[in-house]
Amino acid sequence: MTKVKVLVTGGAGFIGGNFVQYMVNKYPEYDIYNLDLLTYAGDLTKHNTIENKENYHFVKADIADREQIASLFIKEKFDYVIHFAAESHVDRSITEPEIFVRTNVIGTQVLLDASKQNKIKKFVHVSTDEVYGELDFDPTTFFTEETPLQPNSPYSASKASSDLLVRAYHETYGLPINITRCSNNYGPYHFPEKLIPLTISRVLNEQNVPVYGNGQNIRDWLHVIDHCSAIDLVMHEGVSGEVYNVGGHNERTNLEVVETIITTLGKSLDLIEFVKDRLGHDKRYAIDPTKLEKLGWRPTYTFETGIKQTIDWYLDNKEWWENIISGEYKNYFEKQYDLK
Structure with missing residues (x-):
């Protein structure tokens, strides 16, 4: 019997990496291919527990390299593509927007072409609630799937562009697709530049924690494992x-998140340092996931249980994030694959 082949792009990143592990362990009868270019946030050390499993395969490739992607699809004949690969840090998009257009827009279009030409069963495009723009502070307002796209940063504009391309390939060519748009993720293996792991690592090192503006910007927090189960269901x-x-369903101000972490770690709130606000900083994100819940999904983590589990994970895995901060993780690929 031929195995189902699932290509996961961006599988060395945070959410994609957790999804790769989730799929490899849950579906031993599937072949899971992790495709990643291993740019600055791509870390393979997280996969040392699965890298020797028969159903796990790693491919180092650039999703914007048309020739490379086309030959890979012809060779492997994938059934599903789960597309995470993206430049995702808003601050970086403000200083280097061109990189985001190349990866997030051109890269997606290259993958869509290969998927269309090879008649895959489904292309699942993992997007973000940031494509909707921002909400005001009215707690009764939420993003739905019908909310118009109004991106406010180069990052979210590049993701909105890729969303529209994915929709167009379905409408024009009949490519089977789904688009998922998630709220802010957190959990194990979150790259240390992002708010929650940055706060944890800096507090443990008795360093000040930078908070943009007055810290009142609100985000809806989603544990990464709950996100993985949602994508599995949608796929x-x-x-x-x-x-x-x-x-x-876990709205918190950025200041509340930082204060929760500092308090949980038993440190002083004096570590908080308010800094100049980010350009185009959206006030609030909040998602109405009713449509997905009707499909059968429910989150299993509250913010209270999830943030405690996440803090405990970072305490138990200091070596991982210390290697990230020091840059040592970048050498893992060469060592693991005996490259010069």
Whole structure:
């Protein structure tokens, strides 16, 4: 019997990496291919527990390299593509927007072409709630799948562009697709430049924690494992052509998140340092995930249980994030694959 082949792009990143591990362990009968270019945030050390499993395969490749991607699809004949690969840090998009256009827009279009030409069963495009723009502070307002796209940063504009390309390939060519738009993720293996791991690592090192503006910007937090289960469901049960929002029902101000971490670690709130606000900093994100819940999904983590688990994970895995901060993780690929 031929195995189902699933290509996961960006599988050395945070969410993609957790999804790769989730799929490898849950579906031993599937072949899971992790495709990643290993740019600055790509870390393979997280996969040392699965890298010797028969159903796990790593491919180092650039999704914007048309020739490389085309030959890979012809060779492997994938059934599904789960597309995480993206430049995702808003601050970096403000200083280097061109990189985001190349990876997030051109890279997506290259993958869509290969998927169309090779008649895959489904292309699942993992997007973000940031494509909707921002909400005001009215707690009764939420993003739905019908909310107009109004991106406010080069990052979210590049993701909105890729969303529209994915939709167009479904409408024009009949490519089976789903688009998921998630709220802010957190959990194990989160790259240390992002708010929660940055706060944890700096607090443990007795360093000041920078908080933009007055810290009142609100985000809806989703544990990464809940996100993985949502994508799994959409991949198998999602209606082709549909968009599904994935939200955690866990709205917190950035200041509340930082204070929770500092307090949990038993440190002083004096470590908080307010800094100049980020350009185009959206006020609030909040998702209504009713459509996905009707498909059968529910989050299993509250913010309270999830943030405690995440803090405990960072305490138990200091070596991982210390290697990231020091840059040692960048040498893992060469060592693991005996490259010069």
